[in-house]
Amino acid sequence: MTAPRAFILGYPVGHSRSPMLHGYWLRTLGLPGSYGLADVAPDALPGFFADWQRNGFTGGNVTVPHKVAVVPFLARIDATARAIGAVNTIWTEDGDLVGGNTDVGGFIANLDHLAPGWDAGSRSAVVLGAGGAARAAAYGLLGRGMHVHLVNRTRENAQALAEHFGAGVTTHARVDLPELMAEAGLLVNTTALGMLGKPLLEIDLAPLPQRAVVYDIVYVPLYTPLLQQAAARGHRVVDGLGMLLHQAVPGFTRWFSAMPVVTDELRALVEADIRAKTPGA
Ligand SMILES: NC(=O)c1ccc[n+]([C@@H]2O[C@H](COP(=O)([O-])OP(=O)(O)OC[C@H]3O[C@@H](n4cnc5c(N)ncnc54)[C@H](OP(=O)(O)O)[C@@H]3O)[C@@H](O)[C@H]2O)c1
Structure with missing residues (x-):
């Protein structure tokens, strides 16, 4: 079986701290798998989903500007995503792509x-x-x-x-x-x-x-x-x-089949990155 592959889909997405926090959980839990950036322009979204199988994706997060635009590519969305009108997490269920919203x-x-x-x-x-x-x-x-x-x-x-x-x-x-x-x-x-x-x-x-x-x-x-x-x-x-750390827990659990914990160490890691890149933070 190939190792699970997940992503953060956005445009631009280079600033995202999601790879850092999912990478921390993969490392500390000793799990196989990867979580990378998917920098995809709006007009390239159909191609991204057409290539899903070939890329071997298990699922991923969705951020600006794709939170609403991804919905037509999914088989269904959960009740929270319906209530919010936006998807920030995608996973697979019996081969179907399903969207949810974990910001709530x-x-x-x-x-x-x-x-x-x-x-x-x-x-x-x-x-x-x-x-x-x-x-x-x-x-x-x-x-x-x-x-x-x-x-x-x-x-x-x-x-x-x-x-x-x-x-x-x-x-x-x-x-x-x-x-x-x-x-x-x-x-x-x-x-x-x-x-x-x-x-x-x-x-x-x-x-x-x-x-x-x-x-x-x-x-x-x-x-x-x-x-x-x-x-x-x-x-x-x-x-x-x-909020950023806690919203990431359900996605990680679905893609990598292990429940991660928001620890003080993880928070300190992301805080240090923010402080390093933000004058006066
Ligand atoms: N901590 C987290 O995990 C997390 C998650 C999601 C978002 N956020 C942060 O939350 C903020 C909003 O995100 P969003 O996705 O809700 O953005 P959004 O959909 O674009 O909404 C922006 C909101 O800010 C208001 N606003 C923007 N500029 C303003 C200004 N100059 N004066 C007064 N109001 C202004 C807008 O008011 P109008 O309706 O009048 O335009 C609107 O209510 C961002 O800073 C984002 O980084 C954090």
């Missing part, structure tokens, strides 16, 4: 890991953003019985997300943030703001109750200005790196 599980597992009991108090979460990551966050939070208050630069995008998920998600204007924050148990940034090279997220955390957790899914830099402000005010903070 990664988002929640990271929160449970770094801020246990985060959902013990207020059932109200404020989510900034309305893109793909916000969909994953909203779906995960709804699954934990939270009400999601969405605030986004483009209100129509937030409204489309709220319509998709129903009554558990409501949209609000930015001026409503102080009032929303005063009732919240969780504040999440899912926008690109605060990321290296992007504008800062300008927000005053003063109205947020002390018990509220602040979660930023941006992980370059690791401790964004939002998290620094939150930590200085005494809030428990959750950074985005763990």
Whole structure:
């Protein structure tokens, strides 16, 4: 039997840290197999799937800009990918290609890991953003019985997300943030703001109750200005790196038939890489 081969499919994809983390698990678990980059332009996607057998792929991850475009090449997608409307993980079942979305599980597992009991108090979460990551966050939070208050630069995008998920998600204007924050148990940034090279997220955390957790899914830099402000005010903070690490677990388990663990050593390895390549991270 040939060793399993997995990939991260994107365009461009050279910046991805997925090969580093899957490579770490293959090495430390002593498993045969490989995980490589699949840098595939949109017009080359049909050819990529036509060559699947010849390349001997077991499955892989999917990132920007292919998360929706891969769906027509798959036999089916799971319930989470249907709810989110995007696929980030592909595997094979009885010869069929199946797509799923593990960002939801990664988002929640990271929160449970770094801020246990985060959902013990207020059932109200404020989510900034309305893109793909916000969909994953909203779906995960709804699954934990939270009400999601969405605030986004483009209100129509937030409204489309709220319509998709129903009554558990409501949209609000930015001026409503102080009032929303005063009732919240969780504040999440899912926008690109605060990321290296992007504008800062300008927000005053003063109205947020002390018990509220602040979660930023941006992980370059690791401790964004939002998290620094939150930590200085005494809030428990959750950074985005763990979401990346936890979302990788189900894919690895399917492709390589062994369940990996998100260890402090793995986190330190990826953190060191981010710091080495990010001035001031
Ligand atoms: N930690 C992880 O594992 C993980 C996973 C996925 C994503 N992420 C990170 O999450 C961020 C969002 O990813 P995504 O896939 O959701 O992207 P996306 O679908 O492109 O959505 C981007 C979101 O950011 C908002 N935004 C962008 N620029 C803005 C600006 N200048 N001012 C205000 N709002 C702005 C957009 O608002 P509009 O609707 O108004 O355009 C939208 O809500 C990225 O930084 C990504 O790296 C992290």
